Amino acid sequence: MCPPGYAGQTLSVFNWSTYIADNTIPDFEAACGVTVEYSIFESNEAMLARIRQGNPGYDIVVPSGNTIGLMIESDLLIPLNKDLIPNLTNVTPELLNPPYDPDNLYSIPYQWGTIGIGYNKEKVGEITSWEQMWNYDGKVAWLDDRRAVFGIALNLLGYDPNTTNPDEINAARDYLIERGGNVVAIAADDGQVLLERGDVDMTIEYSGDILALMFECECDTYGYLIPEEGTNIWVDNMAIPVDAPNPELAMVFMDYILHPQVGADISNYTAYGSPNQPAIDNGLIDEALLSDPAIYPSQEILAKLFFSNPVGGDAEQLYNNAWDEMLIFLGQ
């Protein structure tokens, strides 16, 4: 599990809270004979701020895709030496070469999920599609993430979800205004709270927030759907920040995380999607999770998931304007 020569060294990991299995770190420490300092962050912004001020000594950080893109642009990440990460071949091909790091020069997928529909099964019943959300006779909320919501609309219209064509963006705006009659709130990443309080019956949200609600309530009230027409995918990634004290051991750690059993343990704990194909193929992931299409969609739906890519400042402005106009019209 661990190449020789690292005994006695120290590794510092900076990760999201409740995002690793209980045995992951102790097993690594035992295998390599090293000490791991493990710290947690609450948001990409908080993590990024720490690194921007000058890396206080972290060897591994776990940013989301867009933040990886930002950090690469700002020269805040160290390129990986893939010779030290042979297990890279275990990563699910669909998750490799993401738009924010086209050749995985800097980052390796850690866990992934989607932006879909969280819904109250008792009020809504079973649903399968975006169309059912647009036509729902009841209250719904959308996510305050313009690129995600416009991506969904563009995809439904048959356009590139990352288009920079003003006509297509405006068409998506009109499409959303037409179908947003039942939207009572644009939720700032707290759609699961609105859902739990009963203020809405459906909400567009990150998979993790809804899955956490489903897990915490210990009930069968809520469901999470990856709509059949396709939606946004998000990936959190391991990367090495500049001035990391021990980048080589960090790469050894990445390789360890990509070991099928280690990856499976993490995903069995977090209940997010595992990027580890052998772990999935060899039945190392809990059957209950693996058979849940909200976490592991079918190949057919997996093929319909798309990333939100950076589109450049001018196109961002088109999305910005279209989003403002949509907000203004939804309220009338």
Place this chain on the structure above:
Amino acid sequence: MLEARSRRRRTLGGVLLALPAILWLALFFLIPLGIMVVVSVLTRDASGAGVLPLTLEHYERVFGVFSPVLWRSIGISLVATLVCLVIGYPLAFFISTRQRQWVRQVCLFLVILPFWTNFLVRTYAWRVLLGDEGTINSILSATGLIQEPLQLLNTQFAVVVGLVYGFLPFMVLPIYASVERFDFRFVDAAHDLGANDLRAFLEVVFPLTLPGVFAGSALVFIPCVGAFVTPDLLGGTSGLMIGNLIQRQFGGSGNMPLGSALSVVMMVIVMLTLLAYVRFGTRRA
């Protein structure tokens, strides 16, 4: 001669005393204000900041596609101000006419008491009260008054409730001061001249407490127009106000010139309100 010199000295001393405040205002108010006005006529660059050439396109947008939200903000603020007045005037009147000083002080203390809790927390609490399965709907449906929950949260109604709740003290305090200064022998005089209570109130008391009413209305209306937290938490899509749209322009990849243009227009609304206050409110005082 002597008198003139002493007056001048007093003026000079006054200027010196005011200097820190003047510098403060110039540095942190006038200069930023000027920057804002300049940025509002610049073109947006790819990062969202303003660059040359000059343009009026942002103002076109403000008075074009954004105008429904502008009008809605003014409308919601007017309603909130009116409700504050209707609730606040009797309250202020009640407090300032208590005989014992300690009773007045306790009442005033109670009016200010909500400020001890963070505004965001208090506004958030209204979400719990107004929700579909919130406190109000639960009580109403438990008593059988309603079958289906009332849509209270995520409406303009909820925004008005939140604004009134948040800014009511700003209405009460100036009216309190006005009524407290009022000489109630005027009422006796009105009665002696044959006016009943209602007429005495409408023709004597109310006009003489108008300065407090105007001051209170300005103090409530101005923060309402720029409100951001309240509509954000309580308004949903239908309660969107101009403050929310301004805020959006200053985030990542926003549009600072457009945000500045919106702010300038909002500032003009506020200044017109203040002018109205100076014109109608202070003259009578």
